[in-house]
Amino acid sequence: LSDTNSIETVSFVxxxxxxxxLALALFKAGIGIKSVFSPNKLNADEFAEKFKCxxxxxxxxxxxxxxxxxxxxxxxxxxxxxxxxxxxxxxxxHTSGINAMEALKSKSRYGVxxxxxxxxxxxxxxxxxxxxxxxxxxxxxxxxxxxxxxxxSSNVHFVNSKxxxxxxxxxxxxxxxxxxxxxxxxxxxxxxxxSFDFLKPLIQETASKVEEIHPHKAQTGPARRNDITTLExxxxxxxxxxxxxxxxxxxSEQIRKKxxx
Amino acid sequence: LSDTNSIETVSFVxxxxxxxxLALALFKAGIGIKSVFSPNKLNADEFAEKFKCxxxxxxxxxxxxxxxxxxxxxxxxxxxxxxxxxxxxxxxxHTSGINAMEALKSKSRYGVxxxxxxxxxxxxxxxxxxxxxxxxxxxxxxxxxxxxxxxxSSNVHFVNSKxxxxxxxxxxxxxxxxxxxxxxxxxxxxxxxxSFDFLKPLIQETASKVEEIHPHKAQTGPARRNDITTLExxxxxxxxxxxxxxxxxxxSEQIRKKxxx
Numbered sequence: 001l002s003d004t005n006s007i008e009t010v011s012f013v014x015x016x017x018x019x020x021x022l023a024l025a026l027f028k029a030g031i032g033i034k035s036v037f038s039p040n041k042l043n044a045d046e047f048a049e050k051f052k053c054x055x056x057x058x059x060x061x062x063x064x065x066x067x068x069x070x071x072x073x074x075x076x077x078x079x080x081x082x083x084x085x086x087x088x089x090x091x092x093x094h095t096s097g098i099n100a101m102e103a104l105k106s107k108s109r110y111g112v113x114x115x116x117x118x119x120x121x122x123x124x125x126x127x128x129x130x131x132x133x134x135x136x137x138x139x140x141x142x143x144x145x146x147x148x149x150x151x152x153s154s155n156v157h158f159v160n161s162k163x164x165x166x167x168x169x170x171x172x173x174x175x176x177x178x179x180x181x182x183x184x185x186x187x188x189x190x191x192x193x194x195s196f197d198f199l200k201p202l203i204q205e206t207a208s209k210v211e212e213i214h215p216h217k218a219q220t221g222p223a224r225r226n227d228i229t230t231l232e233x234x235x236x237x238x239x240x241x242x243x244x245x246x247x248x249x250x251x252s253e254q255i256r257k258k259x260x261x
Numbered sequence: 262l263s264d265t266n267s268i269e270t271v272s273f274v275x276x277x278x279x280x281x282x283l284a285l286a287l288f289k290a291g292i293g294i295k296s297v298f299s300p301n302k303l304n305a306d307e308f309a310e311k312f313k314c315x316x317x318x319x320x321x322x323x324x325x326x327x328x329x330x331x332x333x334x335x336x337x338x339x340x341x342x343x344x345x346x347x348x349x350x351x352x353x354x355h356t357s358g359i360n361a362m363e364a365l366k367s368k369s370r371y372g373v374x375x376x377x378x379x380x381x382x383x384x385x386x387x388x389x390x391x392x393x394x395x396x397x398x399x400x401x402x403x404x405x406x407x408x409x410x411x412x413x414s415s416n417v418h419f420v421n422s423k424x425x426x427x428x429x430x431x432x433x434x435x436x437x438x439x440x441x442x443x444x445x446x447x448x449x450x451x452x453x454x455x456s457f458d459f460l461k462p463l464i465q466e467t468a469s470k471v472e473e474i475h476p477h478k479a480q481t482g483p484a485r486r487n488d489i490t491t492l493e494x495x496x497x498x499x500x501x502x503x504x505x506x507x508x509x510x511x512x513s514e515q516i517r518k519k520x521x522x
Contacts, residue, residue: 176482207468221437
């Protein structure tokens with residue numbers, strides 16, 4: 001394969017949420033999925049059937065006869081898994097937000113292909129808007145990865161490891177932590193026999209608002225207004241949920257301080 | 262005015278975010294806005310010009326010659342302001358999530374007209390999807406309020422004070438607290454010269470996901486996976502933001518416990 005060829009075939013190590021969504025988008029864009037390796041046999045079989053590819057049971061075989069190997073595996077295992085694959089000159093990339101590109105430095109050609117999104121198998125999503133953060137150890141591969149990413153997303157960027165780590169950290173905050181707030185609200189409403197559906201338009205609007213307005217301007221509510229009476233009343237209501245009361249206290253105090261100190 | 266007449270004219274006490282958005286929706290639906298009273302003279306003048314109504318400077322005059330008086334004022338002032346208005350038999354409602362309907366019991370006809378949404382003057386919104394939580398001290402007025410609310414929203418419900426308070430509490434959590442997470446992420450990214458725009462598709466998807474999937478199923482990320490290495494790395498990255506580190510610690514621990522204990 002010449003360096004100037006476009007990436008036409010890939011294989012996956014991993015068959016979880018990220019692997020599945022990425023493979024689907026690539027598959028739909030006409031990229032050949034050659035094989036999948038995964039410790040989870042059930043997931044691997046399902047993946048292989050969906051994308052008409054082979055299940056490989058020996059990890060040392062995964063980088064053969066393809067243009068790019070994608071490691072879509074838990075963040076904590078990237079370096080170790082990469083080291084177990086012999087370098088045959090194939091481009092190897094990881095999809096992790098937190099791992100430096102250098103985690104793959106045992107290979108001669110390597111890079112990062114990080115889609116900044118929350119993926120669940122239960123839910124389809126539009127890959128076109130997903131920001132892809134790319135990095136590579138040589139410009140030829142970076143260019144080829146860019147062309148590949150553009151086939152599935154219109155939101156592709158070159159981002160170094162340091163900036164990508166900041167994005168990963170804040171992604172946890174705006175996504176996992178917000179979802180936790182949805183979760184505890186669900187629990188609280190359920191305890192009072194109230195449907196979570198009531199909150200859905202508010203959740204949507206809160207997210208849409210910061211597309212247009214700075215989060216400082218977008219803030220509303222009792223802590224923003226320094227309305228101590230309401231804050232105290234809410235704290236009292238949460239006495240049967242001591243863990244959620246801690247969340248309420250910490251976040252309200254921080255909001256209040258941001259606007260009133 | 263007969264009890265069976267529909268509500269055709271209203272006046273406002275208050276000229277803030279809620280008053281402005283509510284008045285706009287009612288105005289567009291052909292409801293007459295007769296007057297506004299507000300301690301904020303500048304806001305009141307702007308409001309009066311926008312909705313072609315009078316500015317009233319004496320609060321005791323506000324309930325005259327209308328079908329319904331709307332108190333769109335800070336939660337902590339509802340009872341006190343209501344008590345300062347003489348009862349002339351006009352229906353008086355508040356728009357507060359936290360106040361019991363009985364805060365208005367000095368009037369002969371009273372109720373609650375609570376739109377569950379985050380309102381900022383800088384941003385237009387579609388009132389049609391906003392849940393309205395209604396309550397009244399008599400069925401005639403409840404019916405009339407229902408018909409009025411249906412003119413501006415297709416999401417109208419009868420909700421008692423206890424359930425409304427739970428909705429208000431959880432609204433603070435999913436909206437104000439999520440927005441605070443957007444705010445601190447904005448600060449963190451800014452410190453590293455990274456654009457907040459990267460996070461917008463993720464914020465949108467996180468909000469859209471819980472429209473379809475239970476928040477428990479929707480959860481992803483390092484705490485969900487019990488990935489201690491990443492959690493520790495993020496904590497280290499936050500050492501220059503001790504307050505945000507506290508948020509990271511508390512919420513990560515709660516997510517981890519929900520899934521791994």
